[in-house]
Amino acid sequence: MDFNDTPEEAEFRAEARAFLSQHLKPKTPGALRSGGREDFLARAKAWQKTKAQGGFAQITWPKEMGGRGGTVMQQVIWGQEEAKFDAPTGPFAIGLGMCVPTVIAFGSDEHKKRYVEKALMGEEVWCQLFSEPAAGSDVAGLKTKAVKDGDEWVINGQKVWTSGAHYSDYGILLVRTDPNVPKHKGLTMFIVDMKQQGVDVRPIHQASGGSEFNEVYFTDVRIPDSDRLGDPGMGWKVALVTLMNERLAVGGSPGPDWKEIMDYARSAGTLSNQAFRAKLADWYVAAQGYKLTKFRTQTALSRGETPGPENAIGKIINANHLQDICNSAIEMQDHYGLIVDKDEAPSDAIFQESFMWAPGLRIAGGTDEILKNIIAERVLGLPQDVRVDKDKTFAEMN
């Protein structure tokens, strides 16, 4: 057991670090979540271009796709190092992490030529259009439909919780092309031009007050058949490839942790409180559990093993952990804990801000409940729950 890089890993880490410090400033303490700034998108596009030119964009992609042809371990190391800097990466996480890999896996040579380099160089942003108002955890039950009309498909319906749709150029869109078969079998995936007529992006006013997500309405939107990814009816299989990539793309600390609340408690003079100390111990154990489990995953990765569904535990731990810490910090501040004004609130209101963000984190990208189902079914091998719609067509159920 040791926590050291292999010589090759250390060399790559040093190279990554040198590149990063040449182009970016180290993260300032307290700046836990970037985004929302006016020039954020422009900065993100510029940084993506710099990264791509330096050979650090999409490390695991093959060289002929503009990647580095590197290992998953190098990708992990890059992620660790980039996270130490003020790197505006958000707008490209979904596109390059999930959408473009789907285009590479299922698109034509023309698609790859047209889209991959532009995305890699930060010139075009992508979004993922799966969730719908009536299809969240059960996303295969989605209703947005596509009807064939000559060489085109006509799309009508509504997507929801689409990150970055308002600044995206393209999206991958999962729609129903055949309602007369069971729900998973009637889906098809398309590339959609987000700037075309009939695509209406409306920001969601989230419970947190911000608007990082959108609703997207499709009204008689026409997509050429040549922009289909995979055969008609094969959309669910295509979507699973997209979501598999999500598992590797997601990560990073979402907000204040045991250290931040301990520092706050010390400054507030409440660190000696016995009940607080017992909770602090639990938070440390959970945070370590998360971090060290990632180390175990990395060890497996560096041996060429593939991480499995057990990674779902990370998100279950993290989201609940964040919510609990923020709640306690606010209660520790008593009545004053209500204040969200950064000039007045302790710790620049990071606890208050994350308190309102945490409920979303427990839902986005797989709810706690769905993740527990995944652990129960795929890790522990427990039987699937009864699915009353299993052998029925989509039309029969709707």
Place this chain on the structure above:
Amino acid sequence: MNFDFSDDQKFLRDEARKFLEAQCTMAHVREVLDDDSKSHNEGVWQKIVDMGWLGAAIPEEYGGLGLGMLELCVIAEELGRTLAPVPFGSSAYFFAEALKLAGSEEQKQALLPKVADGSVIGCIAVSEGPGETSAGNIATRLNGGTLSGKKIPVTDGDIATHAIVLAKDGSGASLVIVDLDQSGVSRKPVKTLEPTRSHAVISFDGAAAELLGEAGNGMPLLDQINDRAAVLLAFEQLGGASRCLEMANAYAKERQAFGRAIGGYQAIKHKLADMYVKNEVARSNAYYGAWALSSNASELPEAAAAARVAASEAFWYASKENIQTHGGMGFTWEVDCHLFYRRAKLLAVQAGSPAVWKEKLVSALEAKND
């Protein structure tokens, strides 16, 4: 990054598992459970002695195998899985480790080879009454090399040949080594929640005792001993918690209710997923503790405490929810669930309860982050 056991250590684990599955079954555990006259399973104990495991982490110069702490961690997890009804932990995690840590050359030469070959069985005697033990609340007294007082409960105290005892010494406290086979020592069994591991009340009346480490240094030394034992106990707890999840999982797939296996219901699925998450958190923290222990890292105090807090929580949760998953069957004497529930409690309060370890953890974090 290599945050895993080596292939050799995994081989040892596989061998230990095979050995214990054959030689230390639940029937062997129940021989002790159902017979008040049995303090431990002597047959199982002798076989474990013959395997040389007691000397796994004892250097070869003192008669051990000289493997290392990681190997002892691996063995501990397997002993925990099978609820081995033997005084292994008392002798190997506490007594031997205390000698390695603070024993004089003479003490190590005299005792470690005998711990390794099983002719000496060690234990540690700290508690005297309800609540966390401190230098201020013990009555056992060391006076010019003789010991007087009463310790209760002492895990494996009626099997052991030797004990390390915490005693008042002047204004402070000291740790002493006591040969339990002498006229100044009397002991009798005490019934506990965990009948598959024996416990004693030991009375000292002018018993001969020799210092372990410096006089007056008892409490800091005890902390160090406990930090080392905590990691090993965490592996036993992890083994037990893993077995509970396996038992609950197997039962949930087999037991039918309302026309299908209960493991198909989300109420059961989520319970088992929660067990899995807690067990993984415990495993990761235990591995970190093992790393700190084996490399003598300065992080040992917080790593040991985190390992212990996580493992105590995991085993508690897994053992109680394993009973719950089994329903009425789980509350019968014949089904093994209660044995894990009992063992979970012993391992959680031995060497300090979770509350004590949480406080140790936070104190260590405070000291580091000042």
